[in-house]
Amino acid sequence: MLPTVEWTDEGVKLLDQLQLPATVTYRLCRNYQEVAEGIREMVVRGAPAIGVTAAMGAALGVVQSPARDMAALRQEFAGIRATLAATRPTAVNLFWALERMNQTFEAAAASGDLGEVRRRMREEALAVCAEDIAINRAIGRYGAALLPAAGEVLTHCNAGALATAGYGTALGVIRAAVEDGKALRVLADETRPYLQGARLTAWELQQDGIPTTVITDNMAGHFLHSGRVGAVVVGADRIAANGDVANKIGTYSVAVLAHENGVPFYVAAPLSTLDLSLASGEQIPIEQRAAAEVTHLRGVPITPEGVAVANPAFDVTPNRYVTAIITEAGVARAPYQASLAALAGGARGQSA
Amino acid sequence: MLPTVEWTDEGVKLLDQLQLPATVTYRLCRNYQEVAEGIREMVVRGAPAIGVTAAMGAALGVVQSPARDMAALRQEFAGIRATLAATRPTAVNLFWALERMNQTFEAAAASGDLGEVRRRMREEALAVCAEDIAINRAIGRYGAALLPAAGEVLTHCNAGALATAGYGTALGVIRAAVEDGKALRVLADETRPYLQGARLTAWELQQDGIPTTVITDNMAGHFLHSGRVGAVVVGADRIAANGDVANKIGTYSVAVLAHENGVPFYVAAPLSTLDLSLASGEQIPIEQRAAAEVTHLRGVPITPEGVAVANPAFDVTPNRYVTAIITEAGVARAPYQASLAALAGGARGQSA
Numbered sequence A, B: 001m002l003p004t005v006e007w008t009d010e011g012v013k014l015l016d017q018l019q020l021p022a023t024v025t026y027r028l029c030r031n032y033q034e035v036a037e038g039i040r041e042m043v044v045r046g047a048p049a050i051g052v053t054a055a056m057g058a059a060l061g062v063v064q065s066p067a068r069d070m071a072a073l074r075q076e077f078a079g080i081r082a083t084l085a086a087t088r089p090t091a092v093n094l095f096w097a098l099e100r101m102n103q104t105f106e107a108a109a110a111s112g113d114l115g116e117v118r119r120r121m122r123e124e125a126l127a128v129c130a131e132d133i134a135i136n137r138a139i140g141r142y143g144a145a146l147l148p149a150a151g152e153v154l155t156h157c158n159a160g161a162l163a164t165a166g167y168g169t170a171l172g173v174i175r176a177a178v179e180d181g182k183a184l185r186v187l188a189d190e191t192r193p194y195l196q197g198a199r200l201t202a203w204e205l206q207q208d209g210i211p212t213t214v215i216t217d218n219m220a221g222h223f224l225h226s227g228r229v230g231a232v233v234v235g236a237d238r239i240a241a242n243g244d245v246a247n248k249i250g251t252y253s254v255a256v257l258a259h260e261n262g263v264p265f266y267v268a269a270p271l272s273t274l275d276l277s278l279a280s281g282e283q284i285p286i287e288q289r290a291a292a293e294v295t296h297l298r299g300v301p302i303t304p305e306g307v308a309v310a311n312p313a314f315d316v317t318p319n320r321y322v323t324a325i326i327t328e329a330g331v332a333r334a335p336y337q338a339s340l341a342a343l344a345g346g347a348r349g350q351s352a
Helices: A032-040 A047-064 A070-085 A092-109 A114-144 A170-179 A196-208 A217-225 A251-260 A336-351 B032-040 B047-064 B070-085 B092-109 B114-144 B170-179 B196-208 B217-226 B251-260 B336-351
Strands: A005-008 A011-015 A026-029 A150-155 A183-189 A212-215 A229-234 A238-240 A245-248 A265-268 A314-317 A324-327 A330-332 B005-008 B011-015 B026-029 B150-155 B183-189 B212-215 B229-234 B238-240 B245-248 B265-268 B314-317 B324-327 B330-332
Touching: A005 A047, A005 A114, A011 A032, A011 A047, A026 A032, A032 A047, A032 A070, A047 A070, A047 A092, A047 A114, A070 A092, A070 A114, A092 A114, A114 A170, A114 A265, A114 A324, A114 A330, A150 A170, A150 A217, A170 A183, A170 A196, A170 A229, A170 A265, A183 A196, A183 A217, A196 A212, A212 A217, A217 A229, A217 A251, A217 B217, A217 B251, A217 B314, A229 A251, A245 A251, A251 A265, A251 A314, A251 B217, A251 B251, A314 B217, A324 A336, A330 A336, B005 B047, B005 B114, B011 B032, B011 B047, B026 B032, B032 B047, B032 B070, B047 B070, B047 B092, B047 B114, B070 B092, B070 B114, B092 B114, B114 B170, B114 B265, B114 B324, B114 B330, B150 B170, B150 B217, B170 B183, B170 B196, B170 B229, B170 B265, B183 B196, B183 B217, B196 B212, B212 B217, B217 B229, B217 B251, B229 B251, B245 B251, B251 B265, B251 B314, B324 B336, B330 B336
Parallel strands: A150 A183, A150 A229, A183 A212, A229 A265, A265 A324, B150 B183, B150 B229, B183 B212, B229 B265, B265 B324
Antiparallel strands: A005 A011, A011 A026, A238 A245, A245 A314, A324 A330, B005 B011, B011 B026, B238 B245, B245 B314, B324 B330
């Protein structure tokens, strides 16, 4: 797979997901403002990839800053973080990455050496990127065991290599299961309005040779009811302390339909997607995106002029529909309040 | 509203629903083969409209036939019926209309007068069309009482004037409720792949001044869960004796999500949509349509080349999710085996 996001001497390069699958091209973001724009416009998307990109944007801003003393650099960095934080509200990995970069900044700033701060920021961003791939491999290993030995697995949106630094979360689980010899076929919801499933998941899995069938979102229930789907696996944009999951709009529907038909529903996400500060998913802010994403498709109008549309980008799946949450530290099951806290605490213990 | 289907001296005129809402244009079908083509290509769609169109196609074929004796005309008419019957498999109104036209043919053929047969066929087709509007008005009256006095009603696909000879079934219920003074707003699922909701329902309701918000199909669950939707009302393509409902793909999902969230789920359909010969919905044939409807949108490709897709045009909603079935003879509730049989028997009694 091609890298989703890459640090280069000229700036941060983003694989342009607005153009896929028709065209494979990179957009070069020459400064942190262009990185923020890339996140806002969804040139890059997917909670872990947004986190990695934000980390790189933060580093780029500090590296390029003309500040000549630490106080000025710190002040400028606050503005850089604010700009990057204002891009998209739902994926918590964005805020997690900015907080991590802030901690790196302060630790390095203690040296009093501006060059050292810039070097450490760049290193940290590269570390966030490399760790993300390792985390996804770990998620894949834990999740692969949960999937059936053969048959169909349904996924929604794109929680793949393109949604991360590489390998993917939900698709990482499927990839790991296939690497283990499981004979899986994938049903990919097209995922309106942005078509992450039809455009991105189908493209990724096609490149890997994993048999994939694209369906419209409203077919998912029909196939879940048919008995041919062995499991659902999706990613997440933010997971509350009680295990409620914010993810791409439509995830809630798939979860209810899986539950109704006795199909296990798995969420695959790094611990950086947990937001234990929120008691439940009701507190997760849901991004409302532009009407044009619904009224137009690849530039072509599909609704009568002047019609009202709604465009919430995410929904929240209550924990009762979630069979398990697969993280790099292990698999959490209900009651999630306890199991997620234990996984998060253990991981903090390991890294401490 | 413009007529969906119209008998003219030159042939059967179909409002071209492939072009809506961008262009309002009619396609003239000069012979029964072109009528069949219009049904197959979905220039006209919606179970009741397909029935009316098939009746007109059958009449047109008989009127235009060069047959010079009754045996030859009868033989040709068998071919006309077979051609029209082979267009689309799921909507039972198609077969109902052809059977009704066959009975008209045989009744008129007893006269031995070819001219009389042709005249009666044309009259019967016009009667089927006129009755359809009257039936929808009756459905509207029965259904309006079931809707809330104010708030949002969700619908899927287009069961409106465009799916019938006029007024609509599901949208007829909404229209009648609004005529009764209810302050309703409509949430219209866009209904991939053919976009009947985004293109047709939004257009119809916009013309009537009924406030409508278009959502992607995968948002329906989110809004049903939000508590803002007071009822769901949809049409049907075929209803089995036990109340299982075949309707546009995605209806099953909406029904399950409504049920899960305590929102009443109503089906509005004429008695000609009942197929009491089928014990359950499992026996209803589901049309599989071309992959291009999923892979392309208004001619623009949205999936990587060569990817597999599925495209079932309908699904079956088990009767346990259906709050009530609204017909022109009254409202049926569970157990449907008894209530539907009673409505159908009563209607037969009335017309006998």
